Amino acid sequence: MTDTPNLEKTPVRDKSRFAVAMESDFVYAFKRSPVAIVSTVVVLILVLSAVFAPLIAPTNPFDPASLNLMNGFTAPMEPNAFTGDTFLLGTDDQGRDVFSTILYGMRISLFVGVAAVLFAMVLGITLGLISGYFGGWTETIIMRTADVQLTFPSILVAMLIFGIAKGVTPVEYRDQMAIWVLILAIGLSDWVQFARVVRSATLVEKSKDYVAAARLIGRKPGAIMLRHILPNVLSPVLVIATISLALAIIAEATLSFLGVGAPPTQPSLGTLIRIGQGFLFSGEWWILLFPAVTLLALALSVNLLGDWLRDALNPRLR
Amino acid sequence: MLAYLIRRVAQSGLVLLIVGMVAFGMFRFVGDPIDNMLGQERTQEDIDRLRGQLGLDQPFAVQYFRFLENAVQGNFGVSYRQGRPVSDILLERAPATLELAAVSGFLAIAMGIALGVFTAIRRNGFTANFIMSASLIGVSLPTFLIGILLIYIFSVELGWLPSFGRGETVRIGNWTTGFLTETGLKALVLPSITLGLYQMTLIMRLVRSEMLEVLRQDYIRFARARGLRDRVVNFRHALKNTMMPVITVIGLQLGSIIAFAIITETVFQWPGVGLLFINAIQFVDIPVMAAYLMLISVMFVGINLIVDVLYFLIDPRLRADRAGAH
Numbered sequence: 012m013t014d015t016p017n018l019e020k021t022p023v024r025d026k027s028r029f030a031v032a033m034e035s036d037f038v039y040a041f042k043r044s045p046v047a048i049v050s051t052v053v054v055l056i057l058v059l060s061a062v063f064a065p066l067i068a069p070t071n072p073f074d075p076a077s078l079n080l081m082n083g084f085t086a087p088m089e090p091n092a093f094t095g096d097t098f099l100l101g102t103d104d105q106g107r108d109v110f111s112t113i114l115y116g117m118r119i120s121l122f123v124g125v126a127a128v129l130f131a132m133v134l135g136i137t138l139g140l141i142s143g144y145f146g147g148w149t150e151t152i153i154m155r156t157a158d159v160q161l162t163f164p165s166i167l168v169a170m171l172i173f174g175i176a177k178g179v180t181p182v183e184y185r186d187q188m189a190i191w192v193l194i195l196a197i198g199l200s201d202w203v204q205f206a207r208v209v210r211s212a213t214l215v216e217k218s219k220d221y222v223a224a225a226r227l228i229g230r231k232p233g234a235i236m237l238r239h240i241l242p243n244v245l246s247p248v249l250v251i252a253t254i255s256l257a258l259a260i261i262a263e264a265t266l267s268f269l270g271v272g273a274p275p276t277q278p279s280l281g282t283l284i285r286i287g288q289g290f291l292f293s294g295e296w297w298i299l300l301f302p303a304v305t306l307l308a309l310a311l312s313v314n315l316l317g318d319w320l321r322d323a324l325n326p327r328l329r
Numbered sequence: 330m331l332a333y334l335i336r337r338v339a340q341s342g343l344v345l346l347i348v349g350m351v352a353f354g355m356f357r358f359v360g361d362p363i364d365n366m367l368g369q370e371r372t373q374e375d376i377d378r379l380r381g382q383l384g385l386d387q388p389f390a391v392q393y394f395r396f397l398e399n400a401v402q403g404n405f406g407v408s409y410r411q412g413r414p415v416s417d418i419l420l421e422r423a424p425a426t427l428e429l430a431a432v433s434g435f436l437a438i439a440m441g442i443a444l445g446v447f448t449a450i451r452r453n454g455f456t457a458n459f460i461m462s463a464s465l466i467g468v469s470l471p472t473f474l475i476g477i478l479l480i481y482i483f484s485v486e487l488g489w490l491p492s493f494g495r496g497e498t499v500r501i502g503n504w505t506t507g508f509l510t511e512t513g514l515k516a517l518v519l520p521s522i523t524l525g526l527y528q529m530t531l532i533m534r535l536v537r538s539e540m541l542e543v544l545r546q547d548y549i550r551f552a553r554a555r556g557l558r559d560r561v562v563n564f565r566h567a568l569k570n571t572m573m574p575v576i577t578v579i580g581l582q583l584g585s586i587i588a589f590a591i592i593t594e595t596v597f598q599w600p601g602v603g604l605l606f607i608n609a610i611q612f613v614d615i616p617v618m619a620a621y622l623m624l625i626s627v628m629f630v631g632i633n634l635i636v637d638v639l640y641f642l643i644d645p646r647l648r649a650d651r652a653g654a655h
Binding site for chain 1: 344347348355358469470471472473474477480481485492584585588589591592595596606607609610611613615618622625626629630633
C-alpha cells in the first residue's frame with residue numbers, strides 16, 4: 012500500500028550474535044593486548060572472590076563466636092604459640108583472620124565504588140542530557156554548577172559532603188548510615204565528568220536527522236533523550252565509568268583511612284589499612300601489608316583496563 | 330581586556346557567594362546552634378534570649394548578610410569542640426601547613442623540571458626510561474600509601490627520620506617555624522616528599538613532553554648548527570619556551586597541594602590546618618568546617634583568577650583573538 016521499505020527484510024544473519032561479537036575489532040584489539048588480558052583476569056579474580064567471600068573465607072571475621080582472642084597477632088603461615096592454629100595471611104590484634112577481613116573488606120570497597128560510580132553516572136547522564144537537549148537557562152545553571160565544583164579537588168568535595176551528611180544524621184544512626192553517606196559523597200563529587208561528556212555528545216546528536224524524525228512523529232522529549240540519543244552517547248560514558256571506578260575505590264580507601272569513611276564495624280580496605288598502620292612500629296607488618304597490596308592490585312588493574320578501553324574505543328588513536 | 334577581567338572577577342565573586350551560602354547553610358541547618366551552646370538544663374527563656382543575642386530570630390537574608398560580614402572580618406564563631414574562636418585556632422595551625430606546602434611545592438617544581446629536562450634530553454637512555462616507568466607507579470599509588478611506605482622505610486627500618494609531628498619549633502611573633510631547628514628540618518623531609526611526589530611527576534611528564542616538542546623545532550637545529558654548547562641550547566633556547574604551560578599547571582597545582590595536605594597531615598600527625606579539618610569532620614565541629622571551606626575556596630578561586638589573568642597577559646595570541654572578535 013505504501014512505499015515504505017520493508018524493514019523486516021534485512022539481510023539474513025547467518026551467524027549468532029556471539030560469533031559476530033567475537034569477530035569485532037574490539038575483541039581483536041583485546042586479544043592482542045597482554046595488559047588488557049592480565050588486568051581483566053586480576054579484576055575478575057578480585058571481584059569474584061569479593062562476591063563469594065562468605066564461601067571462600069575460612070572464618071567470618073564479624074561473627075564474634077568464631078574469634079579467639081588467643082589467636083591475636085599470629086604471623087602468616089606460622090602456627091600460633093597458644094592454640095597452634097595457622098593462618099594464611101596471619102591475624103590482627105583481635106585474632107581475626109587477615110585473609111578473611113580482606114575478602115570482606117574488598118566487598119565493601121567494591122560495593123561503595125560501584126554504587127558511587129553508578130550514582131554519579133545516572134546523575135551525570137540525566138543532567139547532561141537535559142542541559143544538552145534543552146539548552147538555555149537549565150543548561151547555564153547545571154553547567155555553571157559543574158564548573159564551580161570542578162574548581163575544587165573531588166576528594167575535598169567528598170569530605171565536605173560526608174561531614175555535612177554526618178552532621179544531619181542522628182548520632183545513633185551514624186555508623187549504620189556511614190556506607191550510604193560515603194556512596195552519596197563520592198558519587199556527588201564525581202558526576203561532573205559524566206555530565207560534561209554527555210552534554211557535548213548530546214549537542215552533536217541533537218542536530219542529526221534521526222532526532223528530527225523522532226520529533227516529527229511526535230515522540231516526547233523524554234523518550235527521544237532516553238531511547239534515541241542516550242544509546243548513541245554511551246561509549247565515552249563507559250570509558251569514564253571505568254576510570255571513575257578506579258578513582259572511586261581510591262577515594263573510598265582514602266576517606267576510610269582518614270577516619271571519615273567506613274566505620275570499624277564495617278571495615279573496607281581503607282579502614283583495614285588505617286587499623287594496620289597502628290601496628291607498623293610493633294612489627295606486625297602483615298596487618299598493614301596485605302590489605303594495602305590488595306587495594307593497589309584492585310585500583311591499578313581497573314585503571315589499566317580503563318586506559319585500554321579508552322584507546323580501544325577511540326577510533327582516532329588507531 | 331577590561332571586559333574580560335571584569336567578567337572573570339564577577340564570576341569569582343559569585344562562586345564565593347555560593348560557597349558562603351553553603352557554609353552558612355551548614356551553620357544554620359546542620360544541628361541546632363542553640364542545642365550546641367546551651368547545656369542540658371536550659372529554660373525556654375534562655376533559649377529565646379540566646380536566639381535574640383545570636384540574631385537567629387532575624388529573616389534568612391539578614392542572617393546570611395551578617396554571616397558574610399563576620400566572615401570577611403575573619404570571625405567564624407567559636408569551635409564546638411575546643412571552645413575557642415575558630416580564627417585563633419586557624420592562625421595557630423596555618424604556619425605548619427604553609428611551611429609544609431612551601432617545601433613540597435619547591436621540591437615538586439625543582440625536581441620536576443630537572444627530571445623532565447633530563448628524561449627529554451636522554452630520552453632513550455636506561456636511566457630516563459627507568460624514571461619514566463617509576464613515575465607511572467608514583468601516579469597510581471594513593472598518597473596515604475606513599476606516606477606509609479616512606480615511614481616504614483625511613484622511620485621503622487632505618488630509623489633515620491621521625492614519623493610524626495613537627496619536631497621542635499621556634500616562635501617568631503605569631504609564626505612558629507620548623508626551619509630553624511634540626512629536628513624541625515628532619516621532620517619536614519618525609520611529609521614534604523609524600524605531599525610533593527604527585528605534583529613532581531605531573532610537572533616532570535609535562536616538561537618532558539613540551540621539551541620533546543620544542544627540541545624538534547628548526548631554531549634548535551640552527552642553534553646547534555651555530556655551534557652553541559648543548560647546555561646553552563637545552564636550557565636557554567629549549568627550556569625557556571616550555572615554561573608557558575608549566576607555569577599554568579604549577580599555579581593550578583598550588584591549590585591541590587593545600588587540599589592534599591589533609592591526607593599527608595593525617596598520615597604524619599602534622600599539626601596543620603588539614604588535620605584540624607579532618608578532626609572537625611570526625612567530631613562534626615561545624616564552625617571549623619565552615620571556616621576551612623571559606624578559607625580554601627578563597628584560595629582556590631584566587632589562584633584560578635590569577636592564573637587566568639597571567640595567561641592572558643603572557644600569551645599575546647589570546648589578546649589578539651579577543652580584540653579581533655569585538
